[in-house]
Amino acid sequence: MTSTLERHMVTIGGLRVGHGPAVVIGGRVSLRPHRGQVDAREALGERATLVEPYSAADLPAIAALADAVVVGATWTRDIPLVRAAAGLGLPVVVERRPSASVAEWVGLAGYCAAEGNDQVVLCEGGRLDLGVLRAARAASGRPVLADVSRDPGLAAAAVAAGADGLVVAGPGGSGGPGGSGGSGASGPTDEAADVRAAEEAVTLVGALLRPESPATxxxxxxxxxxxxxxxxxxxxxxxxxxxxxxxxxxxxxxxxxxxxxxxxxxxxxxxxxxxxxxxxxxxxxxxxxxxxxxxxxxxxxx
Structure with a gap:
């Protein structure tokens, strides 16, 4: 965060991201594995927090059942889909392509805002680059999430680096860009244990390093x-x-x-x-x- 940028705050599923304590967001779901062969409503089944579409055909179901839409790292260059996602009126979580610079990442978030939706959150996933996460948070003034689904052990480091929240994938969710749930090559993880580890990180590390200004x-x-x-x-x-x-x-x-x-x-x-x-x-x-x-x-x- 810089002194010249006003911090944004985005509400996702009742959680205020970018204001106050860091938060833990569970239930990230990707529809990409279905490759459009399963109806999105059927695939989701019930309300989810963060949902990444496979194509524009999934967006109506996401609008009805999700708290936020994920602009996944693999399709950040699909501008028509990005525009359609931003047009849902839901908060938009913009992932970074592994090769994207901070300027490209922040620029894509700005593109979503230019579509009339300023509820934009940046998300670093996959093999986390915590230096890039910190730089994007400072350069954009926008909240930044760290998807630790692949490696919950990085939860504390992500909070220390300034993450406003941690994402833990739900059943069938994605373990970040290019992921398919679980923690790297070690196979599926215990989601409840991952959530507990993330909550410990935001509680303990956040208490030490994250300034708060409670209003009530x-x-x-x-x-x-x-x-x-x-x-x-x-x-x-x-x-x-x-x-x-x-x-x-x-x-x-x-x-x-x-x-x-x-x-x-x-x-x-x-x-x-x-x-x-x-x-x-x-x-x-x-x-x-x-x-x-x-x-x-x-x-x-x-």
Whole structure:
């Protein structure tokens, strides 16, 4: 994001993409595998979040059953189909061809907007190029999704790179450009596990790296919940490391506390949290350290 561009926000299936926390979008479905031989309504069966058509013949069903239409990476040069998709009035998710530059990608999104539909979201999929994702987000001001269906392990990195949302393919969905569901060559993945991994990424990494400006009490409490989840995860990790330290130190437990090191730790933390300051942080960290020491003693007695 740059200071000269106003951030866009697009609502897809009730999720605000580009505003507030990163989101997880499940149920990406591609009609391409049917190659037009199955009626789109029959193929979809029920409402879906993101749907990629095979041809213009699929668009009426998508208009009726989808929350957003996907301009798939394989047909971004089919301008008549792009224009028809933009004309549905649904949010348009524009994927990047693997060889496309940021300018080409952003330009295609602008082309959709020129058709009278400014509800445009960029989507990086396939073998994710997170540098390109970040650059497109900054250059366009538009929300950017990362389709992690092929490799859910990249969810945290995608959020850290600035993705406004993560896409996880649903049953029969596509694993990004050229994909057919699953995670690369390893075969189908557990969709529920992939969704959980994506949700963890937007909660924990988002809480650390994604600025939020909640406007309501409910939004503020949700943001606090995300920060608290990240805190709990870090505190658990710190306690585990503190337990290792206790086993390595010549004198462990409360008797082995290094108060000078603790004061230096608090001073370093205060540079990251100047509003809290050393005095308040010292009280917090004393409680954290004592909790870790008590836990280490309990484990030693087992």
């Amino acid at each position: 009490l409910a939004e503020c409490r949700e943001a606090i919940d995300r920060v608290d989840a990240a805190l709990a995860t870090l505190l658990e990790r710190r306690a585990a490391l503190a337990g290792v330290v206790q086993r390595l130190k010549p004198v462990g437990g409360f008797a082995g506390r290094d108060l000078a090191r603790e004061r230096a730790l608090v001073a370093r933390m205060a540079t990251r949290a100047p509003q809290l300051g050393e005095e308040r942080l010292a009280a917090v960290m004393n409680a954290v350290i004592e909790a870790g020491l008590h836990l280490a003693e309990e484990r030693a007695r087992r």
